[in-house]
Amino acid sequence: MEVSYREEGVASAASSVAGRLVADGVPARLAGGDPTLWGEDAEAEAAVRLGWLTLPRSSRELLPELGNLADKARAEGLSNVVVAGMGGSSLAAEVICNTADVPLTVLDTSDPAQVRRALTDRLDATVVVVASKSGSTVETDCHLRIYERLFAETGLDPAERIVVVTDPGSPLEQLAIDDGYQTVLSMPDVGGRYSALSAFGLVPAALAGVDVERLLDDAEAVLPLLSRERGNPGLDLGAALGGAALGGRDKLLLEDQLSPLVGLSDWIEQLVAESTGKQGRGILPVVGADPNRTGDELVVAIASDDGDVRVDGPLGAQFLVWEYAVAVAGLLLEINPFDQPNVAESKENTAALLALPDLPTGAPAFVDGPVEVYGAATATDLPGLFDELLRAIPADGYLSIMAYLDRLAAFDAPVPEGADFEQMTDAWMMADPATLRALLALRTDRPVTFGWGPRFLHSTGQYHKGGPQNGVFLQITGAVAEDVAVPGRPYSLGRLQLAQALGDLGALETRGRPAVRLHLTDRAAGVAHLLTAAQEA
Known part of the structure; x- marks a missing residue:
């Protein structure tokens, strides 16, 4: 995993703020899950939102269960995987499957026509992953109700076709227990947009046929680097994002046209916008646009030479490094990167x-x-x-x-x-x-x-x-x-x-x-x- 600066102004700004971060012991403190980094107002939230730092290891406990789910689906001919979830509950799974070039239907909409498309697509071969951290997401609740009735009306047992991913103690967990749905519980100390390497990203991907263990391997390989003061890709990227924003370059253009990581920019968009856009400040991610070379732009390229910053590495490592970097950027912008007050x-x-x-x-x-x-x-x-x-x-x-x-x-x-x-x-x-x-x-x-x-x-x-x-x-x-x-x-x-x-x-x-x-x-x-x-x- 490598982050390289390709523009002198970015390098200078990043170096300045990185020195301050290192002096404050931030790399080791963040890698160790110190919730005091973002100040007193954010400490309580951060204390229950840093579990993403250990997901490359802790999510391995899910691998046997994921293997059984995938084997069972294949044995029953359930090859059409639908994930019903919003934001962090579906974006990572979409990127993982697109990058692996395996089919996945993502229902993150309330549009009747788009939902109807999914309902009429190979229902007899469909397994639906109903994903909601809170267990009360309105769109996901609608999708679950619609599929429950459709399965029942066509003589298919919903309990054999629905897999629930949610947090322990959520209303959705109780519903799953009552109705006999297969359930995979996620880590409650991981926020939705930081949940790529949790059950939310891994369950749909495993059912769709992705080698999710390889994803965790790539993420775990970068873990030891995140406590370093030098050669730390998360610190390097976070210093670039935060340093540029402090200098007025707060429009983040994501360049990924040549990237093999299909759709990663859409996932980064949520992570950056929802984590930093608060208290009248933040970094605006812009996807699919050509640079205008204005003074407030920062172009970050995924596996391309066309940016001010270049980020190279496999998908699992990218997820972890971007999460670390956005946490660092939040620290520099003096906001809580783990809440979403609006x-x-x-x-x-x-x-x-x-x-x-x-x-x-x-x-x-x-x-x-x-x-x-x-x-x-x-x-x-x-x-x-x-x-x-x-x-x-x-x-x-x-x-x-x-x-x-x-x-x-x-x-x-x-x-x-x-x-x-x-x-x-x-x-x-x-x-x-x-x-x-x-x-x-x-x-x-x-x-x-x-x-x-x-x-x-x-x-x-x-x-x-x-x-x-x-x-x-x-x-x-x-x-x-x-x-x-x-x-x-x-x-x-x-x-x-x-x-x-x-x-x-x-x-x-x-x-x-x-x-x-x-x-x-x-x-x-x-x-x-x-x-x-x-x-x-």
Whole structure:
């Protein structure tokens, strides 16, 4: 595992703060799990959130159980592995399986169409990993209820098809006991976003056919380095992140186009944003963007020469080193890297909205084709609105696009008969809401981020509300053509999804963040219209 500085300014800033960290004994104290590092206010939280430091060894106790689970699934022909979990409960498993090139369906959404895709995919060969640390995550509760009923209705025993991963004592553990579900308990002293090498990352990966022992081997190999004052990749990376941010370079561009670690940047995005975005400060991770070479950017490359910092190493080691580095960055920024004080606010807003007879969507400011525009906008069409939003970005700010839609819908786009792969890719891109990020990024030197809702609420959502007051927000929702009922709940997935969007919008507006909601009355036509307008503006 190696972290190398490739830009003199980064090296200088990192060296300065690293000297201070070493003088304070931070490497050995952090490696030893000292909860006093982040100050009195954070000590109680840190004391029960440092178990990730020993996961490369302690998670080995799970290996026999994981082997039995995988053997049983194979013997019963359960080859379609679905993980139902949000944020830290699914992101690591997704990266592990993508990197190993084994299939895994990730349900981290409340979108009815995306959930319906999973429900209709090889149900007779499906095993569902229901993953929630708290045991009360609303999206995961919905997925569990839906699958329970579907299995029962089709004559399949849910107890043979559902595996629960949760913390000891959670409501989900009790439910699993009552219903006879196979259960794997995680370490309670590991926070969700630091849980990559725990049962949350390992159970779905093992069921999908990944060699998880190799993952732990690679992580354990780097453990002895983390107490060193020199040659410590976690300290080197943390000093670079924190030192750069203290010097004003607080926009972290993650470059991974050539990396064999597929999707690692998405996992890093949550780790960095949710750990550092609080108390009006933080580091903004930007995924999938080209550098603008502005003074507030730090480009970190995963196995590439295109960054100010290069990080090389196998996936298991990367997980551990990034976790250590973000803990160090939190220390330098004088924040608690283990809490997420603003995440609950959007959840509470959503619950309050769901209790109302009707969701308060309000009246649109204007309508442009299949797109309704809600919010304080002076523009009268979409090209004008995009101009207005881009002009509203502060000199040190960013634009965030948040799409509460089916993130797989673009693959339904029609492609020309006999099209080659490049033509198919073009067709998919022009049906993908994420393309809007690239189109708007061409017209500004400020970072433009993109997140799928409600997935990002368990990730960058903390930074949006707790970080610096310099974000501009563009939210996209869509009409639901075919909803999915949630057994035992007074709402459907479509109602939940819209309530989550409105709840988060309310949290942003309460803080005075400029925010606009675009509602697509026809999803496919609406996305095409947005992309056309972005090119016309």
